[in-house]
Amino acid sequence: MERRVILGIDPGLAHTGWGVIAQRGGKLECLSYGCVATPSSQALSERLLKIYQQIGAVAERFAPTCVGIETVWFGENVTAAFATGQARGAALVACAEHGLHVGEYTPRQIKLAVAGTGSADKRQVQYMVGQILALAEDPHPDHAADALAAAICYTTHENALSGKGLPV
Amino acid sequence: MERRVILGIDPGLAHTGWGVIAQRGGKLECLSYGCVATPSSQALSERLLKIYQQIGAVAERFAPTCVGIETVWFGENVTAAFATGQARGAALVACAEHGLHVGEYTPRQIKLAVAGTGSADKRQVQYMVGQILALAEDPHPDHAADALAAAICYTTHENALSGKGLPV
Numbered sequence: 249m250e251r252r253v254i255l256g257i258d259p260g261l262a263h264t265g266w267g268v269i270a271q272r273g274g275k276l277e278c279l280s281y282g283c284v285a286t287p288s289s290q291a292l293s294e295r296l297l298k299i300y301q302q303i304g305a306v307a308e309r310f311a312p313t314c315v316g317i318e319t320v321w322f323g324e325n326v327t328a329a330f331a332t333g334q335a336r337g338a339a340l341v342a343c344a345e346h347g348l349h350v351g352e353y354t355p356r357q358i359k360l361a362v363a364g365t366g367s368a369d370k371r372q373v374q375y376m377v378g379q380i381l382a383l384a385e386d387p388h389p390d391h392a393a394d395a396l397a398a399a400i401c402y403t404t405h406e407n408a409l410s411g412k413g414l415p416v
Numbered sequence: 417m418e419r420r421v422i423l424g425i426d427p428g429l430a431h432t433g434w435g436v437i438a439q440r441g442g443k444l445e446c447l448s449y450g451c452v453a454t455p456s457s458q459a460l461s462e463r464l465l466k467i468y469q470q471i472g473a474v475a476e477r478f479a480p481t482c483v484g485i486e487t488v489w490f491g492e493n494v495t496a497a498f499a500t501g502q503a504r505g506a507a508l509v510a511c512a513e514h515g516l517h518v519g520e521y522t523p524r525q526i527k528l529a530v531a532g533t534g535s536a537d538k539r540q541v542q543y544m545v546g547q548i549l550a551l552a553e554d555p556h557p558d559h560a561a562d563a564l565a566a567a568i569c570y571t572t573h574e575n576a577l578s579g580k581g582l583p584v
Binding site: 300331332333341344345 | 491509511
């Protein structure tokens with residue numbers, strides 16, 4: 249059975265979580281996870297460059313073929329949407345450079361994929377990601393857990409992949 | 417008197433305008449301008465990669481040392497803020513890779529810099545940019561004119577440059 253490597257990204261300007269899993273049939277394995285933190289004292293363009301470079305380095309190191317990425321829900325917070333959009337743009341450029349197939353998921357879809365309910369809280373997501381990937385400890389920080397959850401979500405949405413919009 | 421080259425960017429997912437000017441003292445000259453258009457039929461990550469690559473190619477070709485970029489006002493349009501944020505993130509990564517100093521300006525600041533009023537319309541901005549840079553024709557499309565206006569705005573905000581926030 250073929251093994252494939254899937255990247256997951258939880259984009260954010262201050263913290264961009266990332267996680268890498270390997271899938272062989274129904275079996276998932278965690279390869280690595282982490283978080284790109286950028287201080288607000290840095291210039292915006294430098295922060296975005298750091299996100300781009302570090303996601304690129306992860307793609308270089310683990311050679312994933314696809315990526316699950318969260319589409320954040322902002323309510324009416326235009327400022328947050330703009331800031332996160334910039335971080336997401338920087339991360340997606342790195343993904344495109346490495347030829348990754350992109351699956352975009354709402355927080356609800358990701359929670360549903362790992363916790364069986366779209367209203368799971370951060371703690372439940374961390375716990376369930378730890379269980380699904382048989383980790384000795386639940387993944388921290390929550391941004392990394394959310395990224396691993398996005399990668400897991402990708403494996404459950406095989407036929408609903410799109411770079412153009414959200415799978416229903 | 418030293419000559420320096422300034423890039424201007426009007427970011428957008430469907431259309432990212434760019435313009436390059438040279439400044440020697442109070443004298444401004446237009447070097448080139450254009451617009452990166454990405455069709456909505458393309459995958460999001462491919463569109464962002466195109467913006468990143470083409471802005472990078474412009475920076476490579478003209479070797480600017482600084483960039484003026486528009487911070488769009490979205491009202492309450494979260495979706496537009498998120499989309500434009502992604503395009504802006506992709507463009508800013510290219511700017512950071514080329515070591516450009518970033519100046520961020522509101523549409524009002526940019527209009528004020530070229531047209532003397534913050535409420536100038538698109539047509540007025542195109543006309544005034546054409547006048548200031550002594551172009552034979554007003555620059556088209558308006559995204560390119562807005563980008564040239566952002567570059568001009570940079571020259572009038574020497575002491576208010578920032579990558580961290582908006583100059584007042």
